[in-house]
Amino acid sequence: MSHEREATPGRRRLGGWGFEGRAFPPSGELLAWLARHLGAPTYPVPPFDAERTLAALEGHREPSGRSLPDLGVSLSTDPLDRLAHARGQGLSDLIRLRTASVPALPNAVARPADDRELEHLLGAASREQVRVIPWGGGTSVTGGVNVPAGEAPVVTVDLERLAGLEALDPVSGLATFGAGTAGPAIEAALAARREGSGRGFTLGHFPQSWELSTLGGWAATRASGQESLAYGDVQELVAGLELVAPSGRLELPALPASAAGPDLRQLVLGSEGRLGVITRATVRVRRRPEALRVVGTLMPTWADGLDASRALLQGGVPLELLRLSDEPETEVALAVGLAGHAWARPLLRAWLRLRGVRGSGCMMLTGAAGALPEIDETLERAAAVLRRHGGVSLGAAPGRTWLRDRFRHPYLRDALLDQGLATDTLETAAPWSRLPALAASVRQALEGALESPLEGETERVAVLCHVSHPYRDGSSLYFTLFFRCAADPEATVERWARTKRAATEAIVAGGGTLSHHHGIGAWHAPWYALEAGAKGVELVAGAAAALDPAGILNPGVLLDPTDRLER
């Protein structure tokens, strides 16, 4: 079944997404669609080449003139290791890595073996004014782990040795993992524990970055998985956690609920490394479901799809996942999905017209998990709601395609850069009542972001949007954007920064949150005070000052409003 996944497949790729030997090239249909919307791409971005990149980064770009003092712990200063920990996985990170324009590498990479070594490191770094960047899977798309050029040396702390299942309470459904444990290792360890029912456990947290990202990173950024509708976001999954900070430890016990003062877990979740390093977390796990089934339905319009999504959520239909694509995303999905079946498209179109769907329609995926009779019952309850909103069933094929590709999409970005096409994603969330206007205004802002009326040259931006994390009171909106690369990589980064600024302004103006699940990082930080308020920022900064008095942790992230989009 779909929860079964292969073990970690070999070496991480440097300078791009994923594992060596894996790829997800764009289909001819996607390239044709993009060429139609953007014009033909003309400036491929050169591929990443580690040796060439290191040679280009003469002196290996120390972040400051000051060299790293002795911190009394074991450190790696291997240039390739430092390069592998210089940047996250945002679009500009990929471009800077490919073009050797990374402003700085960390002076060293630490891999503490236990909490004590980490405490020692943080103490020494505080005394010596060395900055520390916690690193889980390095998959931040908000500049959350990037090494800034500045006055202080930087050590990146890779948590890969604080990993693995430490304890399982099968009665309560609570599992304690080291923070550096990545998604596949978590699921493998839980699946192997079959006490009681004979069926293993699952955390049920499957973000798109699942193959690379870690529990500590999810907690630090308030991540959401693709099945969050059933399992909850990380803020629901984490029952307890431990944080090691320069000034001491925070050990928050795993409790089902508590009224013993404010919930300090929720202060640590989303703290993005500014309060300390999360070293372990106790998460709520469940018995693995027998199966997961995902089916597709075409909704006549985006408005119909939103209404139907809301009806499903507010009606309490126990779905595992719900995804609703807007018209452009549906167009692309159908083009790609029906590739090789050229005959099928006009047939499908005619059939849909017969059922009252005039435009391309909006693809809705609904998934249910559990035992087979429950799955069928839930999907039938959902289908009845969708039919009332004009939905036309597309059967199981769209679901199978989505399940097959659910963790492959990030590979596409690297492949598109090879073709001279840039793609990025961004996301927000808002109450249902604000969602239609918010989706429209973010789309409009993105589509117009590269218009330069004065210079007479206009680059187009293609935008796809979907709902993927719905709640009773609102939903996330997830945008994928495409534009052509410029001749000069710096200009491509600038184009990207313009789309990012335009979308963020539209999100703030439209009453959306700055992020539903990517976090604030460095790139949203200039707008953070608009959402949290000046007092809110002061409270988080106060907590950071209490736990990290020397201010060494994750410089530039969350609390520093400097615009770092083009750095």
Added chain:
Amino acid sequence: MSHEREATPGRRRLGGWGFEGRAFPPSGELLAWLARHLGAPTYPVPPFDAERTLAALEGHREPSGRSLPDLGVSLSTDPLDRLAHARGQGLSDLIRLRTASVPALPNAVARPADDRELEHLLGAASREQVRVIPWGGGTSVTGGVNVPAGEAPVVTVDLERLAGLEALDPVSGLATFGAGTAGPAIEAALAARREGSGRGFTLGHFPQSWELSTLGGWAATRASGQESLAYGDVQELVAGLELVAPSGRLELPALPASAAGPDLRQLVLGSEGRLGVITRATVRVRRRPEALRVVGTLMPTWADGLDASRALLQGGVPLELLRLSDEPETEVALAVGLAGHAWARPLLRAWLRLRGVRGSGCMMLTGAAGALPEIDETLERAAAVLRRHGGVSLGAAPGRTWLRDRFRHPYLRDALLDQGLATDTLETAAPWSRLPALAASVRQALEGALESPLEGETERVAVLCHVSHPYRDGSSLYFTLFFRCAADPEATVERWARTKRAATEAIVAGGGTLSHHHGIGAWHAPWYALEAGAKGVELVAGAAAALDPAGILNPGVLLDPTDRLER
């Protein structure tokens, strides 16, 4: 149906629970059971008498020698008003009010008309070093609103004028209320809004204090309602809120979810007035269900009941509520429930023995809400699970009794004091794996709390326990205790303090939380650092210092570890 409730019925009673003219006297069966377990009570506590009490509180007990400076806002200094705001509704509060042994009254009561007046008050109080106690329904059972005798004058801020429905977003299911709105007013305002489906809305938050307590109080103490299994605790219900603090405002927007930094709502929820005064909150509301049905099942043993509860929760049966009483509580419930049907008891006992229930068994209530076919389906799913654990159906009668009395139990306390019997409740929560041992050790601690082997005199303590807020990973445990009053009311307060200390030590030792839904208040504060850790307390204190630099808000609560149980 059961969600329909009468409008607020007249005047609040002074010096006791509830409204004038209402009572819930103990049945003869309950008194007989108590006499069997504790011996006959001999020292009734004199009833509350406002005039006598005020006369006894000579000089009306100003909290400090310093008189109240002019704060530039309208204040009530009426002695009866001050007396009505001197204490919460804990057992020792009732005894102190009845015996005129309250250590202090507030100097005055403020009722700000809007946020601006409140801001003005907090500013003036900060400058003049006047302490401020926020007051919602005044139903704290943890000393959370009590006026301490001390160096500074005290103003209690009653939020009754910051009340009412301010906005409703029927599409998203979000309603904004003033913090001073009490339970019945919230439900009445929501029930009246029938846009869309024609059926009104409900918040679904029904704590036992529902008739008196307010949204602001619920938020400040992380309250839970009796149907929290369906609707969530207050921490899930509050989507956004506003806090007015001496140093500024915190306005946290209502969002379905967010990864934009730490969740500051969760720092305010449970802050018990130390960070500021919550003035309004936006809560998640739902369409009112067509009906709520509650049925009873007798489980053979406590262990069977716990296993079955866990199976229901982890199996995802969508119940509205689940309550499981232990053997003593079941014995009392059956005795009281079958009063007037003396013939029924031996019959029931014989029938149960036939079905394999040997002791008194454990009463389980399961409730479901929604449309009628769904209710039946859910209750049947639950019944199937209960049967597998040996459950014997008791039908709808126990549910009807419980629904009728669900908000009446607090009246019992006053009536028992008239008879010379003291009763109190306390609660905790823990993962399922720790629950059986925790329940046993708290029971043992309570039962032995009034043993004085050296003095040779031993008062017995009768203890009832139930599960009422279950989760996938654990549950709350709610204890009701009874003991006889002493001749000297001070000695009765001391007896109570001994039970409280014994239970709290057992909770901490057994890995439970200090409170599932009553909060820390003044009375659990000596143990707070054991749960939050020294760093955790420092973080909350740091937030309080940022928002309330003069430290005027709610002295003695949450962050002050002084033992105030006997004050």
